[in-house]
Amino acid sequence: MSTARSARLRGLPLTLVLAGVAGLSVGPFYWLVVAATHGDSEIFDWPPNLLPGSHLGDNLSHLQDKIGLGRVVLNSLAIAGLQTVGALIVALLAGYAFAKFRFRGRTVLFALLLSTLVVPEQVMLVPLFKMMMSIGLLDSYQAVVLPGLCVPFAIFLMRQSLSSMPDELLDAARVDGAGELRVLWSVVVPVMRPALAALAIFLFLGSWNQFVWPLIALRSPEMHTLPVALATLHASEATTDYGAILAGTAVSTLPMMVLFLVLQRQFISGLLAGATKG
Template identity: 90%
Template sequence: MSATAAPPSPAPPAAAPPAATAPAPLRRRLRGWPLTMVLAAATGLSVGPFSWLVLAATRQGVEIFAWPPKLLPGGHLGDNLDRLQAKIGLGRVVFNSLAISTLQTAGALVVALLAGYAFAKFRFRGRTVLFALLLSTLVVPEQVMLVPLFKMMMSFGLLDSYQAVVLPGLCVPFAIFLMRQALDGMPDELLDAARVDGAGELRVLWSVVVPVMRPVLAALAIFLFLGSWNQFVWPLIALRSPEMHTLPVALATLHGNESTTDYGAILTGTALSTLPMMVLFLVLQRQFISGLLAGATKG
């Protein structure tokens, strides 16, 4: 009897074609769209008012508040600058602001570095109490100190001078606190090695501490310069003559009633007042960003 061939087994069912999926780079790009939209909206809210300020500085009169707003620059920037120079002496007040802010920032950085170094690296009696007293001044409103400060400057004969504005801003408790916290994490062995090599404390401070603390000093310089450049109340009280006015004080003198206020000149001066901060940040941005990254990656 001959063997019969086994019946062929049925063919397996054809597999269903895979569902079409987006490529991996496209999926990642689509997942990032919500975050991109949020960041774009935040950027627009931040840049929009500044862009309007710059455009308004090139217009005058009713053109500034026209609706719908014009998106192209006007042709009155030169006229606004001429009126600023005639009314407040633009070059003089800008020089006053730059001189006061530069001197105050440099002096405050030196004081903060020296005081922070002493509080962080030296052990002396009353250190904790002195540091606590220093921090307690952070909760004292600036307005409370105006009258005593005015009487002090008047008794010293320093009113209506750069010293009247610069000297009160040399000791900034926040700056000292920030430097003390930054220096507290610096290894003592690094300082001891420099001392063993025969370096004095000032040499250690300049050759060892300053290079390490450069990102912190750059960030602190930006904050201090911004605070000094924008201060208004104390320069308004201490600087009496128009020749000594800073830019914020001089711009405030341009305000009148609704019909006499020169908005074109005021907005042009306000736009110009942002230039020093932008230049300072561009100069120090590498140190500033490296300081932020160092703080973020510190373990």
């Protein structure tokens, strides 16, 4: 038996285990997509239908009639996009300051920032609601976007990633006459692109799926995000339209899949860079 064939046989059990894990991971998503193409009477059939049906158009039409699917998807995209870009900028600036500048109170400020990671989000709902109500921002994009611009975990991740960047690289740019913003844009951002891409996926995923605060802050149905609209659909109907809800859930996964496919190379590079540091 050749060495190559022997190596393949030794790796067969691991391959089978990985294939099983992959099947368990993809299986629920596959069933979600297939179930979204069936009507209510077919979703609970046993054995389950594993082939696509013909009711996807009807389910999407019901969603459009009941919650305005196109509008709530645009609301979610606008909020998640603005929040992701804003949080990336804040995290990059704050992480750069914590990593590369020496100033009085830096350690204390960073410790205070890390301490906020242990504060449950639910504790902040009432103060945040009162704050937004006092400045008249309730039922607006700003009410949802602004609280998500400062993400302590994102700042911590940027600070840790920037700490490994050689100071000599930044000093060389300063010697050439570049200001701090120029150094940040021309030197730091290209080097940090994989980490920024990985962080962008996490931030967009968190913003896209957030439910509790948008439910509280957005009172008008035309301002609802997709998760909130799907929840109100479930709560307001005497009978649950499972086909429509599953179709909406399947639609809600598309932006995240597209974002990952676009940034997957940078995402994997960022994870590998983080795993090999130190």
